[in-house]
Amino acid sequence: xxxxxxxxAALSVPExxxxxxxxxxxxxxxxxxxxxxxDPGKGLTSLLLIQSxxxxxxxxxxxxxxxxxxxxxxxxxxxxxxxxxxTYLCAVHMYSGYSTLTFGKGTMLLVSP
Amino acid sequence: DTGxxxxxxxxxxxxxxxxxxxxxxISEHNRLYWYRQTLGQxxxxxxxxxxxxxxxxxxxxxxxxxxxxxxxxxxTLEIQRTEQGDSAMYLCASSFPTGESYEQYFGPGTRLTVx
Numbered sequence: 001x002x003x004x005x006x007x008x009a010a011l012s013v014p015e016x017x018x019x020x021x022x023x024x025x026x027x028x029x030x031x032x033x034x035x036x037x038x039d040p041g042k043g044l045t046s047l048l049l050i051q052s053x054x055x056x057x058x059x060x061x062x063x064x065x066x067x068x069x070x071x072x073x074x075x076x077x078x079x080x081x082x083x084x085x086x087t088y089l090c091a092v093h094m095y096s097g098y099s100t101l102t103f104g105k106g107t108m109l110l111v112s113p
Numbered sequence: 114d115t116g117x118x119x120x121x122x123x124x125x126x127x128x129x130x131x132x133x134x135x136x137x138x139i140s141e142h143n144r145l146y147w148y149r150q151t152l153g154q155x156x157x158x159x160x161x162x163x164x165x166x167x168x169x170x171x172x173x174x175x176x177x178x179x180x181x182x183x184x185x186x187x188x189t190l191e192i193q194r195t196e197q198g199d200s201a202m203y204l205c206a207s208s209f210p211t212g213e214s215y216e217q218y219f220g221p222g223t224r225l226t227v228x
Contacts, residue, residue, distance in 0.1 A: 004155070032215065043119075043204060044156070044219040089155055093215055100146065100169065101217060103155030 002027045006090055006104035013080055014112055021075040021107045023090030028068050034101065035064050035075050036089040044089065048075070080111045117220035119205050125226045126195055133191045134223045138207030145188050146217060147180060148204040149173065156204055162188060195227045 003026045013019055023033070032051045036044040048057045048064040050073070056065040063076040077084060087108045091101040118137045126132050138145050143164050148156035159178070161169045164185035174180075177195075182188040192199055202224050206217040 034216065036219070041202075041224065043117075043221040044206075046216060046218060049216045091155070100158040100161055101148075101156075103157070105153065105155050 002030075002092060002094060002102045004090060004092055004102050004104035006088075006107050008107060009105065010108040010110075012110045012112065015080060015082060017080050017111075018076070018078050019080055019109070021077070021088050021090075021109070023073040023075070023104055025071045025073075025092050025102075027094065028071050029094060030068060031093045033064075033066055033073050034091045034093070035062075035073075036091065038087045038089060038106070040087075047088075077109075080109075082111050082113050085109055085111050117205055117207055117218055119203075119220040119223050121223060122221060123224050123226075125228065128195055128197060128227055130195055131191065131193045132195060132225065133189055134203055134205075134225075136188045136190070136205030136220060138187070138205070139209075139218055142207035142209045142218075143185065144208045144210070144215075145182055146206045146208075147188070147190050148206065150202040150204055150222070151200075159190075159203075192225075195225075197227045200225055200227045 005024045007022045034049045035047045038044050050057045050066040061078040066073045087106040089106045091103040120135045145162040147159040150156040158171050159174050160180050162182040177193045180190045202222045204222045206219045208217045
């Protein structure tokens with residue numbers, strides 16, 4: 001059974017800092033990996049999707065990397081802003097099954113001005 | 114097209130009552146998913162449709178839960194005889210396979226509170 005772990009569970013940084021969120025998964029037979037953002041009481045916003053054949057994806061100040069063999073992904077946020085405050089979720093899509101996602105519990109990020 | 118929509122956004126019900134949620138996926142997305150998220154946890158998969166066919170159900174989906182997707186468009190999730198443990202955010206997502214991508218797009222969710 002696939003298990004996804006996110007470290008740290010919570011992170012507080014001052015505005016302007018660069019930061020890294022970590023995601024690990026136990027079964028490397030993944031099809032792709034998605035990073036999501038979730039604001040309190042809201043749904044999920046897709047940030048980046050990395051195919052299993054890719055090493056990284058970039059969108060603006062966000063960069064996600066994937067090392068499938070070691071079962072790890074990182075989300076790098078450059079020059080953090082208070083508006084980045086949210087919970088960040090990592091999810092993997094397995095080759096087996098019907099395209100469902102397995103999520104970690106998320107990292108709650110607070111960026112203070 | 115403004116994305117996946119869900120109604121209602123919030124639902125408060127008394128234990129033992131039945132509730133029904135609706136999800137409208139992004140048009141032309143043939144895959145639709147339901148997830149449940151409790152406080153402090155990541156979303157957990159409930160069920161999946163490809164067009165109108167329900168292809169997979171999680172063990173989380175007890176006999177009190179039923180989902181439909183008539184005509185392969187919108188979907189409904191019904192919970193019968195609600196229990197306090199059903200209190201959660203119910204999320205719907207849709208996707209359309211393009212190339213190698215199965216990117217899922219999520220709706221805003223329906224927050225259920227069972228009193």
